[in-house]
Amino acid sequence: xxxxxxxRQRDLAVCGYSLAEGAQTRxxxxxxxxxxxxxxxxxxxxxxQMEFDVDSHLLDVGCGAGRALAYYVEVGLPGRATGxxxxxxxxxxxxxxxxxxxxxxxxxxxxxxxxxxxYTHFYLFNPFxxxxxxxxxxxxxxxVRGCVTLCHMSDNGENxxxxxxxxxxxxxxxxxxxxxxxxxxxxxxxxxIWQFDRA
Numbered sequence: 001x002x003x004x005x006x007x008r009q010r011d012l013a014v015c016g017y018s019l020a021e022g023a024q025t026r027x028x029x030x031x032x033x034x035x036x037x038x039x040x041x042x043x044x045x046x047x048x049q050m051e052f053d054v055d056s057h058l059l060d061v062g063c064g065a066g067r068a069l070a071y072y073v074e075v076g077l078p079g080r081a082t083g084x085x086x087x088x089x090x091x092x093x094x095x096x097x098x099x100x101x102x103x104x105x106x107x108x109x110x111x112x113x114x115x116x117x118x119y120t121h122f123y124l125f126n127p128f129x130x131x132x133x134x135x136x137x138x139x140x141x142x143x144v145r146g147c148v149t150l151c152h153m154s155d156n157g158e159n160x161x162x163x164x165x166x167x168x169x170x171x172x173x174x175x176x177x178x179x180x181x182x183x184x185x186x187x188x189x190x191x192x193i194w195q196f197d198r199a
Contacts, residue, residue, distance in 0.1 A: 003041075003179055003180075007037075008020070011067070011070060014070040014074050015066070015070055019070060019093075020037040020067070035064040036064070036125065037064055038071075038125045038153070039179070039184055040071060042176055042184075042189075043067070044071075044075075045176065046153070046191060047077065049193055050151060052078050053078050053079060054078045054079055055120070056077075056079030056080070056121055057081070057120050058072065058119065058120070058122070058123060059111075059116070059123070060081065060123045061084060061111050062085060062127025063084060063091075063094055063106065064094070065090050065094050066083050066097065066098055069083050069094065072103075072104070079120075080104070081104055082106070082119070083098070083104075083105075084109065084114055086109065091106055092108070095108075112135060115143065117145060120148055120149065121148065121150075122149070122151070124150070124151070124153065126155065126158075126189075137165070141198070146198070148195070148197075149195055150194045150195075150196060151191065151193045151194075152193075153189055153190070153192075154189065154190060155187050159173070167196050169195045169196075171194060172192070172193050173192035173193070174190075174191055175188045175190055176189045
């Protein structure tokens with residue numbers, strides 16, 4: 001069984017349908033990138049390196065149809081998870097299945113219009129261009145209280161946006177390209193996990 005079919009089966013088990021099909025870019029003018037479902041093996045690698053507890057609240061920025069949310073409930077991570085999605089079609093798709101899980105929520109709209117204060121963890125799989133990412137980081141710095149964890153994955157080297165900013169500390173980083181010896185992406189994807197503390 002190929003990787004795409006394995007992922008489809010996992011989607012079906014949690015959500016009832018595939019979360020990787022039918023996505024289109026409709027908001028490129030706003031800086032949004034192609035909606036792409038994060039592969040499960042990537043989520044396993046990244047989320048296993050972040051600490052979650054009953055008070056954790058993850059925000060998946062640009063959640064698409066909700067693959068990261070599906071993983072969150074599939075493996076039984078503690079706390080809550082919310083997805084925010086600019087595309088109303090994808091947001092409704094994610095909301096349709098996520099409403100079956102009390103620990104999940106989906107917000108339709110721009111993350112730049114959403115309060116970031118309730119969240120302890122942030123996940124970004126290359127949801128938008130560098131200009132929007134910088135505005136998001138500035139908003140996070142202005143709004144959050146205490147220490148938060150941010151996981152960022154991208155193929156375009158945006159890691160530099162975090163370097164040298166007050167309060168940011170790199171926890172770990174790496175590259176992902178293959179799954180069991182075969183390419184899983186068109187090009188290598190860089191990931192990094194950061195902690196931000198206003199104190």
